[in-house]
Amino acid sequence: MRFLKIAKNIVETIAENAKPHSQTTQPSQPTQQPQPKVTEEERDWTDEQWRAYFKEILNTEFPLYDIKENVAVTDLVGFANDEFQLYKTRPTQAYKAEWGQPYTFLLQQAGIPKGVVMLGKGHSHDSNVKYLIARMYAKKMGIPYINFYTQMPNERDYVISRIRKFL
Numbered sequence: 001m002r003f004l005k006i007a008k009n010i011v012e013t014i015a016e017n018a019k020p021h022s023q024t025t026q027p028s029q030p031t032q033q034p035q036p037k038v039t040e041e042e043r044d045w046t047d048e049q050w051r052a053y054f055k056e057i058l059n060t061e062f063p064l065y066d067i068k069e070n071v072a073v074t075d076l077v078g079f080a081n082d083e084f085q086l087y088k089t090r091p092t093q094a095y096k097a098e099w100g101q102p103y104t105f106l107l108q109q110a111g112i113p114k115g116v117v118m119l120g121k122g123h124s125h126d127s128n129v130k131y132l133i134a135r136m137y138a139k140k141m142g143i144p145y146i147n148f149y150t151q152m153p154n155e156r157d158y159v160i161s162r163i164r165k166f167l
Helices: 002-018 047-061 073-077 129-141 156-166
Strands: 066-071 103-109 112-120 145-149
Touching (some): 047 112, 073 103, 112 129, 129 145
Antiparallel strands (some): 103 112
């Protein structure tokens, strides 16, 4: 019974698509998602401009946190012989904290780390070993790791909501 209904729908669809369209009919165009309004100036910001933008957001929207910039991974985990393996494909390769990318921003309360905000260019920074090490050590310490791609618009409301979600 259900098979007949499906077959009927297929036949009707084929018949509908086989009908000649009048010349006044506009060709259908794929629907596009609305793109956020981003000026060229925003896309071409320097690293310093992005840092200043995020620092201003963190200072004004998250006043309960002390903000530290460019924090070395070892400032959080220390210089202990703390090594771990990142890749299953290279199990003998150990990665140390000092090889990690410094955290762009560290949010603290009473000297206790509460979250890390990392800025990076392109999606490739997610697979960069330095960023992976920084992310894994943050995870190991139970600190939320929040990354933002600087080639994206990063509108203020989006940045605020995303940080709040992680914290």
